[in-house]
Amino acid sequence: MNTTDRTPADLLRSALAADPARPLTTFYDDATGERVELSVATLANWVAKTANLLQDELSVEPGDRLALLLPAHWQTAVWLLACSSTGVVAELPTDLSDSAAVSATASSADLVVSGPETLSEARACTGERVALSLRPLGARFPQPPEGFVDYAVEVPGQGDHFTPYAPVDPDAPALVVDGEELTGARIVERARADAAARGLGPGSRLLSGLPYDSWDGLSAGLFAPLAAGGSVVLCRHLDRLDAAELERRGENERVTHTVR
Template sequence: MSETPAELLRTTVRHDGARPFLTFYDDATGERVELSTTTFDNWVAKTAGFLTGGLSAEPGERVALRLPAHWQALAWAAACWSAGVCVVLGDEDDVEVAVVGPDGVAAAADAAGSAPEVVGLALRPLGGRFTEPLPPGVTDYAVEVPGYPDRFAPLAPPDDAEPALERAGVVHTLGGLADHARQRAEQLGAGPGGRLLVATDDLGTALVDALLVPLVVGGSAVLVRHEDPAGRSARTATERVTATAAA
């Protein structure tokens, strides 16, 4: 059997939970957030608990992530994979849960019938909640998720043949994601323990390059949204980047 993302994350936490795993920058706002492997895993566990306990998502169901490249979006994807739930990128309607950022809340509320559950992410620093009331039918993720445990264990480990990521009609299985990430790591020259700079606003790219590639090489990532190219050289040196996945 192939390894799943959840198994890779567990291995990474056991190996060195304190080391930096994901560093997120938004050059449009000046935000910088650094998450250790354990901290990222805690967010994943809480989100998986919310997904299965609060939203009643079950293995094999589909969750639409209508989000930009953001550290919370990566945590959501890893949570879905921990629970055996398929991540759908794009505006697909046939989903059980739709997760939207602040720019998508109004549209999601207007089309609330297209998904039984709609979750809004404010995408504020430190995972802050929305500052204004949300429309009826939209749940504030930051309000709900803190109460869930820092550890998540599914009733049965997801099978590696389960659908895990659907994008533009292409479906990857849980095991296939790990295999795809290893191929991508070779393309990028990301060796064992590598630290990868990923400058992108596209969530699909970030899921592979900033989450899955670091997991398969036992490394870490610096994810940059709204990158100011003039600052790349300094950031590469400061963050001790060893490989780059950016235009």
């Protein structure tokens, strides 16, 4: 990857320039049987559309706080990188099952992005609210939740390319996780260090079953493979697999590293 990259969005742009067709994120939900694979180009297109939605439709500005109430999911990765592209600070609660903590995260944010399981807590946000069904292939809600923008309805019409109105400052806050505020530059620095510690490099395939509620989960499930020029096999509800099934997945997906 380019050594001058200083934000996660920079890392994605470098990956797109290097090899847009290679797989970047392969997502499994072992509760539903869903599997989706996104190339660098496909993920970057989702990121661009989402960043345009943030900037043009939701009128965010750099430094605005976005409560990201989503589990480990390919669409969560999209939102994290879209926030990086626009200079929005993504804040993740430490435990999505802790209703009080999730509500507190939402109430202090300028806008909120929620999955179907945290809609009640997301209503604590007085700003814009966006809802994701997290159904296969990014499908919309059968019945849109009241008071929310349905992401799957709004995002398809957004532009395929994104340019921020103002350059994103790598040294500005970009992410709040584990109660710690990280700049874009610090995310990249830590991701590169984690990639080196795990022995990740170009072509590495890291299977992660960690949730996105900690730095370890975000690093393994997105940032470290991206920084290394590798890819991630992101698995939700991985505990539903037995040892033999997990081994078969590793073989089928050409996994080189595993984090659970």
